[in-house]
Amino acid sequence: MVSSSSNGPVVVVIGATGAQGGSVVQHLVGSDKNYQIVAVTRDTTKPASKALADQGVKVVSANVDSRDDLDRVFKGANIVFAVTNFWEHMNFGKEVEDGKRIVDAAKAAGVSHFIWSGLEPVSQVSGGKYKHAVITTYARESGLPTSIVQAASYMQNFETLLAPRKQPDGSLVFAVPMTPQSKIALLDTKADYGAYVREVIEGESFGPGSDVLACAEELSLEEIVSQFNEVTGAKATYHQLAHDDFLAVAGPAGQEILEMLLWFQDFGYFGGKDIAPSQKELAVPVKTWRDFVRQTKWEVLA
Ligand SMILES: NC(=O)c1ccc[n+]([C@@H]2O[C@H](COP(=O)([O-])OP(=O)(O)OC[C@H]3O[C@@H](n4cnc5c(N)ncnc54)[C@H](OP(=O)(O)O)[C@@H]3O)[C@@H](O)[C@H]2O)c1
Numbered sequence: 152m153v154s155s156s157s158n159g160p161v162v163v164v165i166g167a168t169g170a171q172g173g174s175v176v177q178h179l180v181g182s183d184k185n186y187q188i189v190a191v192t193r194d195t196t197k198p199a200s201k202a203l204a205d206q207g208v209k210v211v212s213a214n215v216d217s218r219d220d221l222d223r224v225f226k227g228a229n230i231v232f233a234v235t236n237f238w239e240h241m242n243f244g245k246e247v248e249d250g251k252r253i254v255d256a257a258k259a260a261g262v263s264h265f266i267w268s269g270l271e272p273v274s275q276v277s278g279g280k281y282k283h284a285v286i287t288t289y290a291r292e293s294g295l296p297t298s299i300v301q302a303a304s305y306m307q308n309f310e311t312l313l314a315p316r317k318q319p320d321g322s323l324v325f326a327v328p329m330t331p332q333s334k335i336a337l338l339d340t341k342a343d344y345g346a347y348v349r350e351v352i353e354g355e356s357f358g359p360g361s362d363v364l365a366c367a368e369e370l371s372l373e374e375i376v377s378q379f380n381e382v383t384g385a386k387a388t389y390h391q392l393a394h395d396d397f398l399a400v401a402g403p404a405g406q407e408i409l410e411m412l413l414w415f416q417d418f419g420y421f422g423g424k425d426i427a428p429s430q431k432e433l434a435v436p437v438k439t440w441r442d443f444v445r446q447t448k449w450e451v452l453a
Contacts, residue, residue: 159185160229162352165215165253167208168192168199171234171268171302171344176208178345182434184353191224215249221256231257232348234268235286241404250286258295264359265290266348269299296359298351302344303336303366303420306443312401312408315379315387315451323387323451328397328409329416331373331389336366336420343367343437347429354432364421364429367437375440382444383452 162179166172167190179186190210192200204210213220215235225231233253237246250267257265269287290297309315315325338344347365351357370378376389398405414420430437438446 156185156187159187161187161189161227162230162232163189163191163224163228165191165213165231165233166236166268167203167210168197169234169236170305170307170340172232173199174341174343174345175232175348176203176345178349178435179352180206180208182349182353189224189228215253216245218252218256221253222259225256225260225262228257228260228262230264230266230352231260231262232266232268233257238404241407247285247289251289254286254290254293254295254297258293263296264352265295265297266351267297267299269301298357298359298361298363300344300347300351300361300363300365301421302340303338303364304415305340306337306438306440307340309375310447310449315376315385315449317451323385324390325372325376325379325387326390326392326396327372327412328392328394329372329412330391332371333416334369334371334419335375335415336364336369336426337375337440337443338365338367339438339443340365346433346435346437349434350429350432353434356432364424364426366421366426366429367439369420369426370440378441379444382441383449385452 164172164175167176172190176188176190179188188208190200190203190208191213192210193212193214194200195204195210195212200210211224213224215221235246235249235253254265267287267290269290270284287299313325313327315323318324344365347363351361351363357363372389376387379385380387394409397409401408
């Protein structure tokens with residue numbers, strides 16, 4: 152099936168083989184509007200790249216650490232979507248440099264709509280307690296027509312680091328270093344992130360300059376566990392982990408993740424912003440936590 156059009160705006164998607172960018176490609180492919188989609192990867196031979204090519208999407212090779220690569224793939228682009236993957240290197244300096252390089256290249260290429268997967272400018276909201284989102288500010292101030300589509304916490308995190316675990320006595324426990332009343336903004340990212348990017352491109356009240364929160368719903372940890380139990384019939388409980396206990400199991404990124412979770416707890420995932428306006432012109436419905444629990448194969452319940 153040829154699913155990327157030969158007319159319509161040229162949309163370059165950085166991160167197209169990943170969760171967010173992959174979702175962006177699928178939602179634009181599924182749109183009733185035409186797009187010429189260019190999927191960027193460092194490796195055009197990997198299975199995720201081949202799957203895109205098989206769908207009729209143009210797949211090109213580029214590394215965001217190369218300005219030459221970015222200039223090449225942005226040539227002729229009308230819209231650029233970009234996400235950087237902090238967790239691959241966990242180097243805050245590199246994250247900022249890559250982000251600025253992408254912004255500079257998009258601006259030089261005359262891109263008319265730059266869509267950035269940013270996060271809240273946390274240091275401004277929390278008075279410097281947490282640091283993040285320098286690139287968001289840089290993009291905004293660069294003069295490039297920039298929209299921000301912030302990804303909520305992936306529901307998929309509850310299949311990995313935040314997954315419920317069987318205890319030696321057979322009971323099932325969700326253990327997270329936050330109070331049970333703390334709310335988490337949730338998104339089935341692989342399925343639904345692209346719906347918000349499509350909204351920013353196509354929605355009448357959106358367009359360049361938008362600030363969208365890609366979030367299906369905000370639930371407290373208590374609600375997350377009780378809905379999990381309702382849907383699966385399990386009897387999981389919630390345990391507020393001590394910080395040290397979390398750090399002992401969270402791996403090398405533990406401190407960074409703990410800071411993020413404490414940010415959600417203290418200031419709200421989106422710093423207290425209302426998610427309702429971001430749902431206004433979604434072309435397709437997005438999945439709730441209940442939907443996600445229902446469709447997920449929970450190994451721990453097998
Ligand atoms: N987990 C959460 O709850 C959460 C919530 C909000 C935001 N985030 C943020 O989401 C970001 C990750 O996005 P994701 O989940 O979509 O990542 P992902 O699924 O791991 O995919 C990463 C994508 O980035 C591409 N990429 C990485 N380095 C690249 C480079 N140097 N040059 C070109 N492409 C490169 C990869 O392409 P190739 O490998 O094919 O080259 C891949 O397509 C992280 O920065 C994280 O902070 C996460």
